[in-house]
Amino acid sequence: xxxxxxxxxxxxxxxxxxxxxxxxxxxxxxxxxxxxxxxxxxxxxxxxxxxxxxxxxxxxxxxxxxxxxxxxxxxxxxxxxxxxxxxxxxxxxxxxxxxxxxxxxxxxxxxxxxxxxxxxxxxxxxxxxxxxxxxxxxxxxxxxxxxxxxxxxxxxxxxxxxxxxxxxxxxxxxx
Amino acid sequence: xxxxxxxxxxxxxxxxxxxxxxxxxxxxxxxxxxxxxxxxxxxxxxxxxxxxxxxxxxxxxxxxxxxxxxxxx
Numbered sequence: 041x042x043x044x045x046x047x048x049x050x051x052x053x054x055x056x057x058x059x060x061x062x063x064x065x066x067x068x069x070x071x072x073x074x075x076x077x078x079x080x081x082x083x084x085x086x087x088x089x090x091x092x093x094x095x096x097x098x099x100x101x102x103x104x105x106x107x108x109x110x111x112x113x114x115x116x117x118x119x120x121x122x123x124x125x126x127x128x129x130x131x132x133x134x135x136x137x138x139x140x141x142x143x144x145x146x147x148x149x150x151x152x153x154x155x156x157x158x159x160x161x162x163x164x165x166x167x168x169x170x171x172x173x174x175x176x177x178x179x180x181x182x183x184x185x186x187x188x189x190x191x192x193x194x195x196x197x198x199x200x201x202x203x204x205x206x207x208x209x210x211x212x213x214x215x
Numbered sequence: 216x217x218x219x220x221x222x223x224x225x226x227x228x229x230x231x232x233x234x235x236x237x238x239x240x241x242x243x244x245x246x247x248x249x250x251x252x253x254x255x256x257x258x259x260x261x262x263x264x265x266x267x268x269x270x271x272x273x274x275x276x277x278x279x280x281x282x283x284x285x286x287x288x
Contacts, residue, residue: 104242106242106245106285108244108245108248108249108285109244109248109285109287110285110287111287112287138242139245140243140245141245164240164242164243167240167241167242168240172240172241172242173241174241174286174287175241175242175244175285175286175287176287177241193287
């Protein structure tokens with residue numbers, strides 16, 4: 041009787057471990073207060089490779105977007121306007137496109153031109169390292185490369201509070 | 216002996232089936248976001264049908280979760 045109970049417990053434990061191994065292992069999300077994971081990826085327009093390290097010393101708004109994601113498409117022209125409100129040596133927007141079909145993203149950028157660089161990552165290596173949980177997700181990174189704010193989704197009304205956060209970070213000089 | 220082998224097989228079968236499952240990451244919803252991947256291709260028609268259903272059944276509909284779409288916002 042006792043042996044049978046022990047065996048069934050062992051089976052349950054084995055089952056639980058197997059299920060954990062099958063479905064577990066998700067990367068933990070990058071959060072405010074953490075150092076933004078570094079990356080280097082090809083530019084969507086075929087230009088020079090884009091790396092986050094090159095923007096150290098500026099406040100960076102890192103935006104993950106895709107052409108199939110309607111709120112991402114709402115955000116692009118609004119972010120472009122926001123970018124122009126700040127001096128380029130203080131604030132930059134850096135985008136990472138995650139379209140598996142890169143051509144769709146290129147076509148979208150031909151129609152909606154933005155002045156900030158967009159990297160392409162069809163294999164999802166960068167969103168994986170940031171532990172993206174929803175599309176779009178953006179990270180506001182300070183001059184030292186530390187994530188100060190994580191923004192999930194995007195609506196038109198998000199621009200005003202975002203502007204205030206950027207203003208606050210831009211006003212802080214690097215030590 | 217035969218019984219324990221049968222239980223092991225019972226345990227292994229669902230695991231084998233589950234190994235075909237994979238969680239779709241938010242940035243991998245490219246194909247799922249296509250309009251033809253939606254449960255209901257015509258959203259207006261779907262809303263009308265749901266309205267008729269819960270008016271007649273006096274219950275709330277349970278649609279809207281899972282399926283296609285980009286899962287944005």
